[in-house]
Amino acid sequence: MATLFDLCSLIRSKNAGPFVLTFDLMFSSQENYERAKRSQPLTRDLLAAIYRQRVDDITLVYHDHAMAIKASMPRPIFQGELEDGDCYGGQQYVPLLQIEVA
């Protein structure tokens, strides 16, 4: 069993504007990408549970040319609000690293 961290060359989170948080998971090979595309380790339901968002508000795309998974959702705390501890949204991907890929 491998994790997303094992199969990817880059996993990141980032602002997509002040109100949207976006995740990019770049796979390190075509084989790794196809494996993830087949087994779908990352789903909208799982993301909704981890980040406590409505499933309907989550977009999830498999991008073949980029060999990447792209997910976006409303920012759990909007950028720059008093409670926001991550202005760039750059450290919010960590719960995805150890997700297992069949």
Place this chain on the structure above:
Amino acid sequence: MEIKVLAATGVLGAGFKVESLNRGIALAPTFIACDAGSTDSGPAYLGSGKPKLSREACARDLRLLLKARDTLKVPLIIGSCGTSGRDVGVDWMAQLAREIAGEERLHFKLALIKSDQSKAYLKRRLAEQRIRPLFPAPPISEQVIDSSHIVGMMGTEPIQAAVAAGAEVVLAGRASDSALYAAIPLTLGADPGLSWHAAKTLECGAACAVVPAADCMFASIRADHFDIEPLDLNARCTPQTIAAHTLYENANPFLLTEPSGVIDTEAAEYQALSARLVRVTGSRFRAATQYTVKLEGSQLVGYQTIVIGGIRDPYIIRALDTLLPKARAFFDARIADLFPGQLTGKDYDISYRIYGRDAVMGGLEPNRNSALAYEVGVLITITAPTQELANKIATFVSHVSAHLPVPEYHGIISSIAYPFSPPELPRGAVYRFSVNHVVAPDDPYEMFRTEFVEV
């Protein structure tokens, strides 16, 4: 048909290699462009009007680009001047350009395009129901308009008009990054899908190269494809890095919304022409039936003073969840006592961030209940209506926080290690993003004002 585009770097002031620029000059680009702003660094820049990058860093890049433009006699387009693209940012960049022109004996026709939005205009459009939020932005109201500084994000049209009127250097306020690169290709009749997709890929400079860098990129847009490469000969692009760039800072990688329509890259194909050059075909642009201009707004929240410290004692660390609410209750009583009638509970905010526990992910932290760290960092943030009040509140917050009543100990101890004297650090004004909406104008020009200056 061939339009050659030189992208200087991801953001003016981030730098680029002189050799890369010189290589780009040798390739005889049709024009040079560079973005100079973003909301990514937070609401402070739009709120305050202050630029993020230093005058020296921006002047360095601007000087090289103005000289390159003078050598080539082609247009230079810079957008979102001064980070936020506010009018003061455009004026700041224009002053830099004038000083550099004087020193380097450069002459050019300069266009300044301003994008600050008047409150009267926005209230009229709001009343006409021609402003709508970009999900999940908060609702807009007259009160939000009155309390916010709001810019409109221009499309290509005001830039195209300035260049058509003879501008050799365009310093634009808030602008779509891609519009800076798409304006001239569209004027020259290039394919809209290819022009916009090339523009979208160029707007971060060599961020889409291997290794990603603040450096120059070059694209050649032809009838049925565009070719793109980094100008540093040691850097390269691959089909994957170019395709992946549509992911960066966007919610949906296939559909990228611009004022005049949507860039659709779903059918795009990426082909390696060499180890470092990629050819892109199949990009489409779907023109919108209604032109929309994005609004960005930032409003003042208050003034902050912060206190930074650390805790090493495990008995204190494990007691924080009970100690901190007690401390907050004490502060509320103390503020009511010291500032009667001046401050209610809604007017100020006192928060503790515990680094080493859940400061980065807050309530979403999955390891919140795992083993305690042997040391934690404490960031105390005090927000109040004035800096003076924030400072005054901070003095007793820092004092009390350093003497928390730890159950295991009888007698006073110092419960937080402060590295600084005084421990309170005034941080100035604090802002929040209040507007992220689109407005439907009558035409692409009515929200922007262009002035021409002979330099």
